[in-house]
Amino acid sequence: MVSDKIILDHGSGGRSSQELIEKLFLPRFGNSLLNELNDSAVFELGGAKLAFTTDSFVVDPIFFPGGDIGSLAICGTVNDLSMRGARPSYLSVGFIIEEGFLIKELEQILFSMEKVAFEADIQIVTGDTKVVPKGAADKIFINTSGIGLVPANIDIAGQNARPGDAVLISGTIADHGITILSAREGLFLDSPLKSDASPLNHLVQKMLNTGSEIHVFRDPTRGGLATTLNEIAIQSQVAIDIYEEAIPINESVLAASEILGLDPLYMANEGKLIAIVPQSQAEAVLAAMRETPYGRQAALIGQVKEQNPGKVVMHTTIGGKRIIDMLTGEQLPRIC
Amino acid sequence: MVSDKIILDHGSGGRSSQELIEKLFLPRFGNSLLNELNDSAVFELGGAKLAFTTDSFVVDPIFFPGGDIGSLAICGTVNDLSMRGARPSYLSVGFIIEEGFLIKELEQILFSMEKVAFEADIQIVTGDTKVVPKGAADKIFINTSGIGLVPANIDIAGQNARPGDAVLISGTIADHGITILSAREGLFLDSPLKSDASPLNHLVQKMLNTGSEIHVFRDPTRGGLATTLNEIAIQSQVAIDIYEEAIPINESVLAASEILGLDPLYMANEGKLIAIVPQSQAEAVLAAMRETPYGRQAALIGQVKEQNPGKVVMHTTIGGKRIIDMLTGEQLPRIC
Numbered sequence: 167m168v169s170d171k172i173i174l175d176h177g178s179g180g181r182s183s184q185e186l187i188e189k190l191f192l193p194r195f196g197n198s199l200l201n202e203l204n205d206s207a208v209f210e211l212g213g214a215k216l217a218f219t220t221d222s223f224v225v226d227p228i229f230f231p232g233g234d235i236g237s238l239a240i241c242g243t244v245n246d247l248s249m250r251g252a253r254p255s256y257l258s259v260g261f262i263i264e265e266g267f268l269i270k271e272l273e274q275i276l277f278s279m280e281k282v283a284f285e286a287d288i289q290i291v292t293g294d295t296k297v298v299p300k301g302a303a304d305k306i307f308i309n310t311s312g313i314g315l316v317p318a319n320i321d322i323a324g325q326n327a328r329p330g331d332a333v334l335i336s337g338t339i340a341d342h343g344i345t346i347l348s349a350r351e352g353l354f355l356d357s358p359l360k361s362d363a364s365p366l367n368h369l370v371q372k373m374l375n376t377g378s379e380i381h382v383f384r385d386p387t388r389g390g391l392a393t394t395l396n397e398i399a400i401q402s403q404v405a406i407d408i409y410e411e412a413i414p415i416n417e418s419v420l421a422a423s424e425i426l427g428l429d430p431l432y433m434a435n436e437g438k439l440i441a442i443v444p445q446s447q448a449e450a451v452l453a454a455m456r457e458t459p460y461g462r463q464a465a466l467i468g469q470v471k472e473q474n475p476g477k478v479v480m481h482t483t484i485g486g487k488r489i490i491d492m493l494t495g496e497q498l499p500r501i502c
Numbered sequence: 503m504v505s506d507k508i509i510l511d512h513g514s515g516g517r518s519s520q521e522l523i524e525k526l527f528l529p530r531f532g533n534s535l536l537n538e539l540n541d542s543a544v545f546e547l548g549g550a551k552l553a554f555t556t557d558s559f560v561v562d563p564i565f566f567p568g569g570d571i572g573s574l575a576i577c578g579t580v581n582d583l584s585m586r587g588a589r590p591s592y593l594s595v596g597f598i599i600e601e602g603f604l605i606k607e608l609e610q611i612l613f614s615m616e617k618v619a620f621e622a623d624i625q626i627v628t629g630d631t632k633v634v635p636k637g638a639a640d641k642i643f644i645n646t647s648g649i650g651l652v653p654a655n656i657d658i659a660g661q662n663a664r665p666g667d668a669v670l671i672s673g674t675i676a677d678h679g680i681t682i683l684s685a686r687e688g689l690f691l692d693s694p695l696k697s698d699a700s701p702l703n704h705l706v707q708k709m710l711n712t713g714s715e716i717h718v719f720r721d722p723t724r725g726g727l728a729t730t731l732n733e734i735a736i737q738s739q740v741a742i743d744i745y746e747e748a749i750p751i752n753e754s755v756l757a758a759s760e761i762l763g764l765d766p767l768y769m770a771n772e773g774k775l776i777a778i779v780p781q782s783q784a785e786a787v788l789a790a791m792r793e794t795p796y797g798r799q800a801a802l803i804g805q806v807k808e809q810n811p812g813k814v815v816m817h818t819t820i821g822g823k824r825i826i827d828m829l830t831g832e833q834l835p836r837i838c
Contacts, residue, residue, distance in 0.1 A: 171601075172600070172602065172608065176633050177599070191629065195615070195625075199592075200628065206628060212551065212651045213548070213549050214548025214550035215548065216548065216552075220595070220628055220629065222632050224639075255547055260557065276531070283531070289531075290531040292554055296560045296836075297508055298836060302639070304638040313554055315547055499633065
């Protein structure tokens with residue numbers, strides 16, 4: 167820890183976040199479940215195999231094209247449960263609200279949460295509301311935690327990528343990150359930019375229903391595709407090769423990224439998943455994905471390799487190769 | 503909703519909080535589990551009977567005599583699980599930290615969390631950290647959610663008080679609330695005021711081990727003893743009589759309350775529980791409580807009655823009777 171203070175980087179989801187977790191949190195709280203650093207912890211309790219996860223949402227602005235802090239908060243936790251192969255069942259919601267926040271804005275947020283909860287078929291069963299004096303928080307923060315049931319035969323985790331596996335993505339990258347930044351700065355107001363925030367549990371279910379042996383699911387949120395692939399490469403002690411031309415990206419997102427000088431590989435997604443599956447089963451899984459609304463643009467974007475474990479290598483459109491590192495530095499605070 | 507804005511009252515745990523829940527949250531999210539409005543939701547998942555709860559902590563100051571925001575965050579969730587008779591097992595932790603927060607203060611908070619987690623014998627298995635720019639949050643907020651296993655034969659809930667039952671409290675009231683207020687204002691610095699923040703799961707286990715038929719557990723946090731008893735009276739559709747002279751209170755707390763003009767009945771507790779049990783089993787339960795560190799000053803403070811359902815009546819020390827209402831208005835923001 168170079169700094170003696172918390173900096174924005176510590177919340178980026180990139181290298182500094184990892185350092186904070188490794189140097190401060192794990193030494194205190196470390197246990198076999200937490201140490202795995204997966205999207206959810208999976209454990210047995212009372213004979214049931216459960217997934218459990220938590221996320222706090224501090225996105226700015228709270229309303230943006232394609233969603234708001236409420237829909238994001240439900241999607242985020244539904245997705246973190248889904249990434250372990252769990253069926254999300256029950257969510258908790260904790261609000262921290264700044265004094266003076268408009269009730270009608272809260273109502274709008276609750277309405278969004280209800281809509282996504284209905285779509286994802288989950289129930290909000292417990293909650294908490296704190297109000298802090300004006301200036302002690304910026305508008306509203308929402309924590310959601312969730313529980314889901316993991317089928318006994320499912321073992322999906324960041325540790326399970328194997329050399330030879332195919333790397334799939336469920337659709338275009340960087341939509342959420344670029345949309346939030348643009349909305350915050352009031353840029354590209356006439357463009358079709360839109361957050362991809364979506365609940366992925368039904369997509370996951372379709373993929374599991376193919377009977378394919380899925381090794382890894384991961385949603386590339388903070389830190390983007392690049393950081394998430396690096397995490398998997400480290401957890402599984404494998405290398406991951408990806409092909410730039412195969413990565414789906416919306417034109418408007420690409421154009422905005424170029425103007426802003428930002429790399430879409432590091433921009434957050436809130437309705438996408440990475441799946442790592444045996445090469446032989448990739449086509450069947452892709453076909454199932456493409457039949458669902460959130461998987462229409464699913465693509466095979468890379469392969470798991472044995473050499474250079476822990477590294478992610480991109481084969482560029484112009485025929486070169488470059489190592490893709492984790493996000494270092496904060497690309498964008500309050501992205502989710 | 504009289505106001506069109508969120509006011510501090512909405513986070514008080516008193517009448518305005520109830521209104522917010524009833525008028526905004528339940529119409530959107532309402533389901534049989536949420537509607538019960540208990541400290542935890544209890545449901546079956548994969549054959550296991552589970553309790554699930556969440557709380558966000560925004561206490562100011564973050565360090566205070568008897569604890570800090572970290573110990574409070576663990577105790578609060580351990581206790582909410584325990585209040586349904588669950589054995590707390592796994593907790594999640596979500597941090598929202600203001601840019602510039604001192605790492606050494608974070609370390610101190612983590613140390614407190616570790617200590618209480620060890621004492622309560624729970625594991626922190628999943629977490630999340632967000633950092634917001636300076637000024638977007640006040641120092642640090644912590645959400646904890648938790649899961650516990652509820653034995654199949656246990657049914658403890660706010661709905662279960664029965665006329666004739668005895669009302670027990672595990673110790674002195676108002677310690678947390680008065681301590682926080684005094685620490686915030688820099689008052690009574692030489693007094694023995696100390697928060698009672700404690701994990702109550704072992705106390706609860708001792709009480710359950712007596713084999714007594716416990717109807718209700720509730721921890722009187724925000725809104726204090728008075729508000730919590732009102733909630734139980736409404737949920738169970740009974741009246742509750744309490745005896746002022748039987749309610750344990752530390753002298754320093756009483757003195758500080760009088761100087762500050764605050765009613766200890768409405769001040770938060772973070773290491774106390776109310777238990778409602780059949781009169782015939784009250785002595786056995788009290789005896790078990792008094793054998794534990796957090797139950798030494800346990801007392802029988804009242805009785806459940808049939809007439810005037812929904813009302814709490816206090817028999818005062820000077821021989822009078824008065825109706826004790828829920829907290830109306832915010833006695834103290836950011837108490838937990």
